[in-house]
Amino acid sequence: MASFVILLGPPGVGKGTQAKIIAEKTRRAHISSGDLFRENIKNQTDLGKKAKAYLDKGELVPDDVTIDMIRDRLRQPDCQAGAILDGFPRTPAQAEALDALLMDFRVQVDLVPNLTAPASVLVDRIGGRLTCRAHSHVFHSKYDPPKVPGKCDLDGSDLYQREDDKPETVQRRIQVYMEQTAPLIEYYRHQGKIVEVDGTREVNDVTSDLMDALQKV
Numbered sequence: 602m603a604s605f606v607i608l609l610g611p612p613g614v615g616k617g618t619q620a621k622i623i624a625e626k627t628r629r630a631h632i633s634s635g636d637l638f639r640e641n642i643k644n645q646t647d648l649g650k651k652a653k654a655y656l657d658k659g660e661l662v663p664d665d666v667t668i669d670m671i672r673d674r675l676r677q678p679d680c681q682a683g684a685i686l687d688g689f690p691r692t693p694a695q696a697e698a699l700d701a702l703l704m705d706f707r708v709q710v711d712l713v714p715n716l717t718a719p720a721s722v723l724v725d726r727i728g729g730r731l732t733c734r735a736h737s738h739v740f741h742s743k744y745d746p747p748k749v750p751g752k753c754d755l756d757g758s759d760l761y762q763r764e765d766d767k768p769e770t771v772q773r774r775i776q777v778y779m780e781q782t783a784p785l786i787e788y789y790r791h792q793g794k795i796v797e798v799d800g801t802r803e804v805n806d807v808t809s810d811l812m813d814a815l816q817k818v
């Protein structure tokens with residue numbers, strides 16, 4: 602079974618939703634670069650102070666800052682059995698840095714599922730997304746409503762709308778994805794690691810496609 606898996610795909614396609622489920626099913630660590638940045642912003646760390654302006658505008662945090670953060674995360678003991686990467690890498694320089702880093706650990710990226718959905722679906726999903734303050738659990742006002750309005754089913758903390766989920770910032774994030782991250786599809790296709798996954802289907806159907814792909818590696 603694949604150990605290091607990258608979920609690629611545009612904002613709102615379901616990377617976080619699927620990464621969480623797959624990580625639990627396969628007992629791998631779930632590494633979300635976006636969640637790590639938001640956690641640092643919440644705790645007002647130096648890293649959070651550097652990253653905040655970029656997240657607010659929907660721009661990418663500079664590569665050196667992002668790569669250092671992920672390097673530290675991958676060195677944590679829970680990553681020894683592998684990890685599901687969600688939101689990293691996002692530029693060719695990040696992908697090359699990840700390859701070099703994993704080579705040091707004598708492992709490699711095993712599989713890169715590329716989740717796809719049209720922009721209308723992304724906007725609809727991001728528009729209704731509700732995120733929990735305590736642990737970044739994700740709900741959707743229409744597709745996955747919480748049992749108690751405004752409260753996380755799993756830990757009871759408040760649900761909020763992410764600052765960068767405002768319509769104008771969403772458009773910029775989609776554009777940034779097209780310009781800076783979509784080239785990674787070819788990067789990993791060259792390595793024979795891309796598997797295409799239709800992200801428009803229901804959550805459970807997407808999960809089973811991903812699990813099938815993982816079993817084959």
Ligand code: AP5
Nearest residue numbers: 612613614615616617618634635656662688726730741804
């Ligand atoms: P990040 O947090 O990674 O945001 P993103 O890539 O824009 O992706 P999202 O989290 O918006 O979407 P998702 O694909 O995880 O969808 P989700 O599962 O939540 O990054 C944020 C920012 O951090 C960046 O803009 C940048 O500034 C910075 N950053 C992060 N990584 C970086 C990096 N590597 N380099 C530089 N900067 C970086 O689903 C969305 C909604 O849809 C939810 O409400 C969910 O319930 C619902 N949903 C999910 N699946 C389905 C389904 N199948 N059917 C119906 N509804 C569904």
Ligand code: MG
Nearest residue numbers: 616617618635
């Ligand atoms: Mg996410």
